[in-house]
Amino acid sequence: MKPVFIAALALIEGARASVQGFDVSHYQSSVNFAAAYSSGARFVIIKATEGTTYIDPTFSSKYTAATSAGFIRGGYHFAHPGETTGAAQADYFTAHGGGWSGDGITLPGMLDLESSSSSQCWGLSTTSMVAWIKAFSDRYHSTTGRFPMLYTNPSWWSTCTGNSNAFVSTNPLVLARYASSPGTIPGGWPYxxxxxNADTYTYGGDSDIFNGAMTGLVQLATG
Structure with a gap:
């Protein structure tokens, strides 16, 4: 089953179903995973790497704590497009926490695509950016058997990829939009x-909502 269609299973099960989750990094020095789970959250995405030189120093401890608390969990990579190849950054990610296993509790890795402090599109043309993302995605897929989730916001995706629809049939979309609804979906993804949905969460990090029922979330972590 291609990953982007996994959410369809959940939508069929219940069009209004959703599952609360969140994402964290070293910026959250302490996270009460047990309390977050008790509150109803069921998944967490944890920063693992950035570029080809940075490993989040809190990744391992957070990943272990999230696992112990019963979460479906996974890692994410903050992309530095153009600094090194997409394949090189995918390799760095998988080597330092970004792997995947079809065990029902491990999410596909997430590629975090957003601006740097100095460059919105990292100095790449839209064509080069799409090629870079594809190189990362293809290498991750060849290594793990899954395509990574792509995290972006509508403005960045439109500006930096030309609103490319090249990943609709392969990569699940993680949409960043801090509002009362997801709004218009970029890149041709149907959802x-x-x-x-928010850059704050009670137990730390950002608030994330899975678009479907718990069975669909488990399927995303199973393949």
Whole structure:
């Protein structure tokens, strides 16, 4: 089953179903995973790597704590497009926490695509950006058997990829939009798989909403 269609299973089960989750990094020095789980959250995405030189120093401890608390969990990679190849960054990610296993509790890795402090599109043309993302995605897929989730916001995707629809049939969309609804979905995706709906969450990090029922979330972590 191609990953982007996994959410369809959940939508069929219940059009209004959703599952609360969140994402964290070293910026959250302490996270009470047990309390978050008790509150109803069921998944968490944890920063693992950035570029080809940075490993989040809190990744391992957070990943272990999330697992112990019963979460479906996974890692994410903050992309530095153009600094090194997409394939090189995918390799770095999988080597330092970004792997995947069809065990029902491990999410596909997430590629975090957003601006740097100095460059919105990292100095790449829209064509080069799409090629870079594809190189990362293809290498991750060849290594793990899954395509990574792609995290982006509508403005960045439109500006930096030309609103490319090249990933609709392969990569689940994690949509960042801080509003009361997801709004217009970029890139030709029919819907988002996960919606980052706020940049604050009670137990730390950002709030994420899986677009479907718990069975669909488990399927996303199973393949």
């Amino acid at each position: 988002q798989t996960i919606w980052q």
